[in-house]
Amino acid sequence: MRALADPTRRSILRLVHDDERTAGEIAASFTMSRPAISQHLRVLTDADLVTVRSEGTRRWYRARPERVEELRDWLTDFWTAGLDELKRAAEQEEWPDRARRRQEPT
Amino acid sequence: MRALADPTRRSILRLVHDDERTAGEIAASFTMSRPAISQHLRVLTDADLVTVRSEGTRRWYRARPERVEELRDWLTDFWTAGLDELKRAAEQEEWPDRARRRQEPT
DNA sequence: CGAATGCGTAAGCAGAGACTTACACATCTG
DNA sequence: CAGATGTGTAAGTCTCTGCTTACGCATTCG
Numbered sequence: 156m157r158a159l160a161d162p163t164r165r166s167i168l169r170l171v172h173d174d175e176r177t178a179g180e181i182a183a184s185f186t187m188s189r190p191a192i193s194q195h196l197r198v199l200t201d202a203d204l205v206t207v208r209s210e211g212t213r214r215w216y217r218a219r220p221e222r223v224e225e226l227r228d229w230l231t232d233f234w235t236a237g238l239d240e241l242k243r244a245a246e247q248e249e250w251p252d253r254a255r256r257r258q259e260p261t
Numbered sequence: 262m263r264a265l266a267d268p269t270r271r272s273i274l275r276l277v278h279d280d281e282r283t284a285g286e287i288a289a290s291f292t293m294s295r296p297a298i299s300q301h302l303r304v305l306t307d308a309d310l311v312t313v314r315s316e317g318t319r320r321w322y323r324a325r326p327e328r329v330e331e332l333r334d335w336l337t338d339f340w341t342a343g344l345d346e347l348k349r350a351a352e353q354e355e356w357p358d359r360a361r362r363r364q365e366p367t
Numbered sequence: 368c369g370a371a372t373g374c375g376t377a378a379g380c381a382g383a384g385a386c387t388t389a390c391a392c393a394t395c396t397g
Numbered sequence: 398c399a400g401a402t403g404t405g406t407a408a409g410t411c412t413c414t415g416c417t418t419a420c421g422c423a424t425t426c427g
Contacts, residue, residue: 157266160266165339172340178405179404189404189405190386190389190404191385191387195385211395213394213402214404224340226336227340231333233275234278234333267414284373284375294416295374296376296418299374300414301415317423317424317425318372
């Protein structure tokens with residue numbers, strides 16, 4: 156989710172949507188420095204939104220469409236299905252008990 | 262999009278999904294300070310994800326479901342429909358012309 | 368009125384995030 | 398092997414974000 160929050164990363168994702176591309180090719184599409192793109196690519200791969208394939212010195216990147224769809228489905232679920240359970244969970248916060256857990260619900 | 266990137270804001274959104282709630286009620290659901298929630302509510306209202314209604318000294322918040330669905334639709338479009346145009350636009354970056362605009366594509 | 372309630376805003380701070388330049392490393396190529 | 402090529406990593410900077418405390422401003426209520 157956070158990976159998609161950045162516009163540059165969204166652009167990158169679209170670039171490698173149907174064509175495999177090398178890091179250099181991708182970087183050439185932007186004005187910013189190559190390392191910056193490399194870091195964005197790292198975020199995207201960590202989020203499993205793209206896959207990498209090494210070929211010689213080059214690294215080919217490709218999007219993983221199923222992951223984006225996963226995210227869209229999650230967004231749907233977030234909003235409709237299972238809402239009641241989630242809401243109840245959120246409301247539990249209203250009566251804090253001693254076992255206070257880190258604030259990182261879905 | 263950025264508004265949904267924060268987990269606290271997502272929780273708030275769910276809280277006011279089907280019930281109108283006051284700022285105080287919402288704040289009581291979290292461990293963090295009330296002003297912090299107030300700021301999150303501001304982000305959400307700025308993003309038109311919730312509406313506010315003043316009643317006396319209280320402020321009632323409610324989610325705008327259509328906006329979330331809008332976002333989900335956007336995500337779908339982002340990934341499927343209109344992809345070619347968007348991709349072409351992104352690739353234009355490859356040949357930067359003098360009129361360089363701020364890096365903020367979709 | 369004046370105090371109390373319910374909120375938002377201001378200001379400050381610590382940490383995260385998106386860049387940069389400089390560098391390291393692997394792989395091809397002569 | 399040595400240089401060139403393609404790429405990731407390190408380290409530093411600047412800005413944004415999410416919090417906090419302190420305060421200000423309406424509204425209600427005694």
